Amino acid sequence: MIDILSDHWLILLIGQYPHGPLGGLAMTVIMAVTSLALALPLALAIAVARTEGTPRIARAAQIFVDLVRAIPLLMFVFWVYFAAPVLLGRPIGGVATMIAALVIYESSYLSEIVRAGIEAIPDGQIEAARSLGLRRWPILSRVVLPQALQASAPSLIVQLNSTVKETSLAFVISAPELTFSATQINAVLMTRPLKVFALLAAVYFCLCGSLSLAAGLMETQFRRRRAN
Amino acid sequence: MIRFEQVGKTWRDGSAALEAVDGEVRRGEVVALCGPSGAGKSTLLRTVNRLVEVDRGRVVLDGTDVRRLRLDRLRRRVGFVFQSIDLFRHLSAVDNVALILRRAGGLSRGESRQRAELWLDRVGMADRAGSLPAALSGGQQQRVAIARAMCLDPEVLLLDEPTSALDPELVTGVRTLLRDLAARGTTMIVVTHEAGFARGVADRLWQVTNGRLVADRPAREAAA
Ligand SMILES: Nc1ncnc2c1ncn2[C@@H]1O[C@H](COP(=O)(O)OP(=O)(O)O)[C@@H](O)[C@H]1O
Ligand SMILES: [Mg+2]
Numbered sequence: 001m002i003d004i005l006s007d008h009w010l011i012l013l014i015g016q017y018p019h020g021p022l023g024g025l026a027m028t029v030i031m032a033v034t035s036l037a038l039a040l041p042l043a044l045a046i047a048v049a050r051t052e053g054t055p056r057i058a059r060a061a062q063i064f065v066d067l068v069r070a071i072p073l074l075m076f077v078f079w080v081y082f083a084a085p086v087l088l089g090r091p092i093g094g095v096a097t098m099i100a101a102l103v104i105y106e107s108s109y110l111s112e113i114v115r116a117g118i119e120a121i122p123d124g125q126i127e128a129a130r131s132l133g134l135r136r137w138p139i140l141s142r143v144v145l146p147q148a149l150q151a152s153a154p155s156l157i158v159q160l161n162s163t164v165k166e167t168s169l170a171f172v173i174s175a176p177e178l179t180f181s182a183t184q185i186n187a188v189l190m191t192r193p194l195k196v197f198a199l200l201a202a203v204y205f206c207l208c209g210s211l212s213l214a215a216g217l218m219e220t221q222f223r224r225r226r227a228n
Numbered sequence: 229m230i231r232f233e234q235v236g237k238t239w240r241d242g243s244a245a246l247e248a249v250d251g252e253v254r255r256g257e258v259v260a261l262c263g264p265s266g267a268g269k270s271t272l273l274r275t276v277n278r279l280v281e282v283d284r285g286r287v288v289l290d291g292t293d294v295r296r297l298r299l300d301r302l303r304r305r306v307g308f309v310f311q312s313i314d315l316f317r318h319l320s321a322v323d324n325v326a327l328i329l330r331r332a333g334g335l336s337r338g339e340s341r342q343r344a345e346l347w348l349d350r351v352g353m354a355d356r357a358g359s360l361p362a363a364l365s366g367g368q369q370q371r372v373a374i375a376r377a378m379c380l381d382p383e384v385l386l387l388d389e390p391t392s393a394l395d396p397e398l399v400t401g402v403r404t405l406l407r408d409l410a411a412r413g414t415t416m417i418v419v420t421h422e423a424g425f426a427r428g429v430a431d432r433l434w435q436v437t438n439g440r441l442v443a444d445r446p447a448r449e450a451a452a
Binding site for chain 1: 277279300301303304307308310312314315316317318327328331332333360362373376377380
């Protein structure tokens with residue numbers, strides 16, 4: 001395993017770059033972070049629609065969330081892959097496809113995290129805000145959402161963890177990320193698939209393990225700060 | 229200043245919280261609301277800033293029915309301090325006050341900050357301006373909450389058992405602050421169980437029992 005790593009670490013890290021597209025671990029991280037960053041504002045909007053919206057808007061948001069959560073991520077990857085060229089008139093790259101699919105998928109999961117954060121805010125916070133003359137929007141943007149986001153930070157890291165793993169599906173549409181790099185190495189070596197994929201698992205483990213660790217630390221720190 | 233006219237409130241479950249309450253608080257006056265738990269004191273207080281909407285009679289602020297005022301304007305004119313304190317947990321003491329100056333009062337960022345610091349100084353909390361609520365004692369939190377309720381110079385300050393969630397040794401600071409505010413002519417209605425405090429600070433004492441205002445007398449007489 002060590003010899004595979006020492007021969008091919010650069011491909012695992014950055015793919016074909018600079019002779020080809022950026023890939024490998026770097027692209028995995030870029031895809032995961034970008035799609036979560038894009039999904040978060042969407043998730044906030046969905047969560048707010050569910051908690052503060054009119055019954056009809058809340059219902060629509062809930063249907064979207066339930067629908068997305070009942071469908072495997074791979075279906076979104078295929079849909080975007082085949083629908084994007086029809087809608088946009090030209091094909092989009094594998095990376096963009098994967099990110100688009102992840103944004104739809106993750107916005108639904110993130111919105112549930114944010115919603116839990118909103119619902120955990122004590123009524124007294126809202127009542128105080130209202131009785132001090134704050135109007136609806138400042139209450140939402142200055143009191144509710146900052147507290148909800150602070151409380152959800154550890155869960156958001158956990159979600160980044162699963163998103164990192166989900167990016168491995170991009171390999172089916174040949175987007176150059178970590179798993180794709182591993183399959184390339186495997187194709188070159190031909191005879192050692194177990195070792196190659198064990199190495200791949202180890203890389204995911206290190207990345208996701210440290211994310212879990214970070215989430216745990218944040219959680220503890222957050223509890224300590226809130227404790228009276 | 230504040231007039232309750234035949235104020236009545238019935239909850240959805242049919243139970244009555246307030247029944248034909250008549251009373252008047254004049255400008256600069258401090259009224260202490262006393263009475264057993266569940267009598268309707270909090271409910272009466274909340275009708276003034278419309279956290280509770282009355283369903284009979286009316287509450288009049290400076291000649292205007294509070295229902296005819298825009299809600300956010302009404303609430304800028306009426307400060308409210310809760311028993312449960314409820315500082316915004318994610319903001320430091322000074323930011324708790326500055327947020328209200330900026331977002332409810334419409335002041336600039338710099339001005340909000342400056343006036344927030346001024347208010348913290350007035351309630352004796354200048355040295356803890358940067359602390360999060362969780363790092364403050366209950367009494368300190370309540371003083372910040374009072375600064376936050378007072379920062380837009382409301383015409384009236386309503387306080388619902390402002391000291392009853394505090395440990396005895398923390399009550400004094402808050403009490404002194406309320407005495408100061410009263411001495412400076414702030415119109416106040418305070419729900420309180422402490423007879424001594426009521427006599428020391430209030431001009432008049434209202435006794436509420438079973439949703440009715442059963443006695444309204446000068447605080448001094450009540451001592452007898
Ligand atoms: N939102 C509410 N819905 C229904 N009943 C309420 C509500 N708030 C208070 N009550 C009831 O109204 C009565 C008066 O309550 P409250 O004004 O809080 O009394 P006090 O402050 O004097 O202890 C109590 O019986 C209480 O249970
Ligand atoms: Mg009460």
